[in-house]
Amino acid sequence: MSVEKDTARAPSPFKDFATKLDRAIARGLNKITGLTLAPYQAAVVRIGFALTFGLYLLREWPHRQELYGTTSPWGLDLAHRLVASNHAFTVLLWSSDRLWFELVYHGTILACLLLLVGWHTRTTSLLFMIGVLSLLNRNVLLGDGGDTLIHLIASYLVLTRCGQVWSLDARRRARAAALGEEDRNPVGVALWGLCGLGLALAQITGFAQLPWGWVLIFWGMWLIQALWYWAGRSRFSEVRGVLDVTANLVHNSAMFVIAAQVCLLYATAGWYKIQGPRWQDGTALHYPLHLNYFSPWTPLSQALDSGSVIVTLITYGTVIAQVAFPFTLLNRRVKNVLLAILMTEHATIAVICGLPFFSLAMVVADMVFLPTNFLCWIGSRVSSTRNRITRPLRRDKEPQVAGAKARV
Template sequence: MSTTAQIRGRAGSGRRSLAEAVQRISSLPLGTHQSAVVRIGVSATYLLFLLRELPHRHELYGPDGPWRWDMARRLISNNDAFTVLMWSDSALWFETVYALTLVSAALLMAGWRTRATSVVFMAGVLSLQNRSIFMGDGGDNVIHLMAIYLMLTRCARVWSLDARRAARNAARHAQEGSRSRDVVGPVLWVVLGAVLLPGTLTGGLGGTWWLPSLLWALWLGNGAWWALNRYAPDRELRALLDVVANLAHNAALLVIMAEVCLIYATAGWYKIQGSRWQDGTALYYPLKLDYFTPWPELSGLLSSSALAVMVLTYATVIVQVAFPFTLFNRRVKNVLLVVMIGEHAGIALLLGLPFFSMAMIAADAVFLPTVFLVWLGRRVTLARQRLLPAAAGRLRLPGQRRADPDEEEAPRGGGGGGHTLVG
């Protein structure tokens, strides 16, 4: 074969590969199990945080805090941050926002009307955190970012009430030839639109352009999707919106991955520049602070070993710097991912930072292997069927036989959930 023919063959193969890649990222939402774990982990972390701080909510974000409402208003007028708590300084409004954020976190974790509840969750997270910006830590920053990214993902395709409802509708359509009419979804988006419109007109969505644009794009996109499914027989337009949703999901998932890599790379390279991290003694000092020693005996035992302190200090730096580069090797990445999750579990136990660790583990979950997540989901399902056999029987789909708890079932596709924008 001539050189020209070889070049043409390689060019044709490259074009086919590019076409296949474009087809894949536009026809399917990738990483559905990973995005579901991120959704569950982030919302569960913030739900538990809000519940723990329920007795102290007024001091943290409310009218009794040291960062008063008028001080927050002056700061927000300069940094253009978004918080609905600036719409009113009444205690009733604060209680309403706190309660809605707590409920939306629970509903997002369960995957109920995920697209709508993710918007409410994002608004609640940004509202509380931007009200008192000096109350947060690194974990709050991760929750802040993930709450924004989750709005763009189809994170309810598996392990959600949305997926269960979509599967039941599909089974009903296959058996009876009809689908149940959705009323709750459109009502939710009408209510959101009724809040979004005055918030936009009065400038209550912050001083930036991207947040109002994103919220209106989501609202109009869901309206167009519902109208096409309800009234228009043209499947090509519905397929086009499906492609847009898939592209948004895949792009958001890629941004989440890049964000996690950036967090670890930045933290690792900054640690390298510190003299305490260079001489291997950095871990010793937080173990001697009362604020970071929930278990003084355990902290004292660890800090008394110079070798253990040095090994853990250097290992922390090595793992954080190396992690972005291990993405090119799946096996090494999986091993390092286990080490990082163990590291965060140790931080939660030794330094008393459970919510920071939970937020980071939830973000790390975007890199977990699909095979492992499917296996884990199957084990959780079997455990639930053993513990709650009556509930498992009530929750099984139409036409689905009761599963034998001792039977190894093949993994099933999630189907539905975030498949429709209204869902």
């Protein structure tokens, strides 16, 4: 009888497993909904891609009209036909006036700069996306793999909370918290109202040629931003809590999609290379080194191509690294080693093949997988260097401030 009671009271292995599983799921859900995951990686994506596209626009500034403007060989009529077939988004086709093109081009450069420093990232990330899509979809024949990646990441970046760290937004919030005040952010409200007014006027006057899908996207984001501002000043803390949870979910999902996009990029590139005969026999690197377009430094290209063993090793190593990269995410140390190899490879491509912006975009995309501790260490080193540079300036200002206070 006692044996039966002890058996009945003994915990079931299945129940123990179910309890542990429930706890693990609860911890995972609390982490996903209660935390903004990978804030430093999101900041790296924001800074890196804003810098990459901004530098690209500055380099092409003398040729902007021939590339994307009114004097482009890919005329407005051809662009209208292509956009009508692929339903791409671009504001450059709203008007054929050169002034409109100049406003969009230079406005995109300004959006890159503001997003780079993290000034009101919720709005500037949207303006950055509009500028990127408008320019790249105006003439798709100019794009390469780097432009395609910027095109995708700019769309994902809107959904992230990329201004949590390393931004002017973070510094503003930190100052408000130090003073015990709420972050009212009147400039952000004014910027939000100005964007809504501009969109409304463009639609009312018929200037904006927006499909209904994009109309819903833009006005939906505008209303969400209005709800966010209202919740920050409302007495109902539950509304702000719900918005925080939703924002965390959207941010974490977007960061997962960015990471998955990089893995998909490497996996597809590697497997397509495997199917090519030149990659199979190890001679694929030999051919671009003899093309003038990919040989800005001819002696360097000839020196690299002089050794057949080196060409074969680099060719096979590239395929192995790209195919293996998604699987190395299961092991942190192997992943970090392969990341260093891939970044070195892209830096080499930038120099030897003359593709700086493609390589920079790929390196920034790889940084999504860098460890948080390493990114924090880099941030601390940059901050210490900045403090050493600006310390003499602060010392010069201190006597002036002290004298002004004494006179008061």
